[in-house]
Amino acid sequence: MLALIYFIILGVIAVGAALCVLLSRHPLYGALSLILSMVSLAGIYGLVGSPFLGVVQVMVYAGAIMMLVTFVIMVLNGARDKRTPMFDGVSLFVIPAVIVLAGLVGFALVRAPLAFDSATLPGSVKLTSETLFDMAATGPGYFLLFEIIGVLLLSAMVAAIFLAKKHLGSVVAENREETH
């Protein structure tokens, strides 16, 4: 009961902070929200019985990697970017893709059993992998979520390359950067 209350509090913070990452226009606020999200995720890891994973999450992600990210944001002065509109022609393709992906994730989430029981959750790596990649039709179906997250990461990588290329490739964009 107590664990469930903690889980709900941490989960609300984690999801809220993750939404802030998407919605905040200032990159630094985005980074700070991401840190908050990671710290509350670490709390959830501790709650389900693997405090080691939680502490490593705080040390490596929230402590070191996000420190470097804030470092880069500060040095590159990314906060000045107010010209990029929220919606443009590309949105016609992006929005349906996002909706489809969200539908897939929703389907997998509805299909997966999400009972929270802190007593049975702690387990070894072997147990985790067996549960995660249980492909039987009667299984929990976590592999579906896993695959969808793979697609999400791939699309994020493609988007990052696309963004970087737009700046590096065209001479016009580079000149505009200079005069700014």
Place this chain on the structure above:
Amino acid sequence: MDIVESRTWVEWLITIAKFGFCFVPVLYILLLIPMERRGAGFMQDRQGPNRSYIKIPFFGKIRAFGYVQNMCDGTKLFFKEMFAPKGANKFLYYVAPAIPFAIVFLSPCVIPWFGPMVFEWGGKSVRIAGSIVDSDVGVLLLFGLSSLSAYGAVLAGWASKSKYSFLGALRTSSMTISYEVCLGLSMMGILLLAGSFNLTDIVTWQEHHAWGIVVQPVAFFCFLIASIAETGRAPFDVAEGEPELVAGYHTEYGAMQFGLFYMGEYSHICINSFLVATLFLGGYSVPFVTTETMQAHMGGSLAILCWVLAFLALAFLHMIYRYSRKLAASVQSNKMEILQEYKLYKTIGWVAAVVLIALGACAWMFYNPANFVVNGFAVGSLASAVGTALIHLLVLVVKSVFFCWVWIWVRWTLPRFRYDHVMHLGWKIILNIALLNLVVTAVVAKLMGGN
């Protein structure tokens, strides 16, 4: 409410009382600030700030060795106006000083303040851990928290919209990241030997084998240097070097916001000195005596503790008498006032010495509690468990105060490093020594047939 009924009320009382240890770093600030200011004076052959006094009617003026001066300075900081420069990011500017200070309250939770209390209560033996959170990841939790506390400096530097602050913030973040690596690696040797991340286990291992400083001398020095660098104090205070960057990341801060950074820094020193004492100096364990022996001779142990304190009181008296003699021979204009104050200290010192010696004698003669052994553990009464915890706590405090003094000693002795020298020392020297030490420790431990 199963969770409440699962333990007796004494266990709950002690478990909740342990949360009081969260305030230890904040209390240490009260000790460290006068120690730093008068210590600096001592190093530089001057008096240090000691002129403020409280006037007590019919007695005279109390200066308390310069302690009143610090109370005055603290009061000034509290009542100054909070001020943000134009163009600063208001939200982050006001939030930033709170981050390191909030983490100060969280970090003491994994340090074992005393050995596990084992005692007989209500017909069964009860075991209470010495740290607030007796976690298996112990020391890692501490490192995770201290890596978060660097965000305070980084955000402060960015939000105050000043080039000096910003440069200071960049230096702080780079230094914290570099030295955290050294800190973690130099600690790994002792973790390997003890075979646990849990600080209580590490201290128990040291108690039964040898102190960390004996088995890991190289790691001890690496750890000490890295932890001095991590607190950002001289000679590693490139982040706030006065000649280059006015005051680093807190250039634009004043009043209690600056005070929070200041207190955060001192609390960080406190936590790090507790960590050094716990990892390398046997933590709460008394030198040459195991906890079991101590519990078997509880009365004698308490007597020795009282007599050590009485010896300290006598040393204090000796200091006061020497000062009085010097002062009486001098031609200082306010010497009668100071001598009047010293009379008070002499009274307090004599009363304390006599009372402590008497207490020690009473403990020696009249307090001999019975102990019995259950499953290889000595189980005594609640009183003897509390007595053991008290001795452990005092021993740990003495060790950590010694390391706090090392911090001050180093600060006022060595000149400041240049920024590239700091990075060179961190990445090219200490990191490699720590790695080599880890490899050698692992090989030797394997050959000796340890963990």
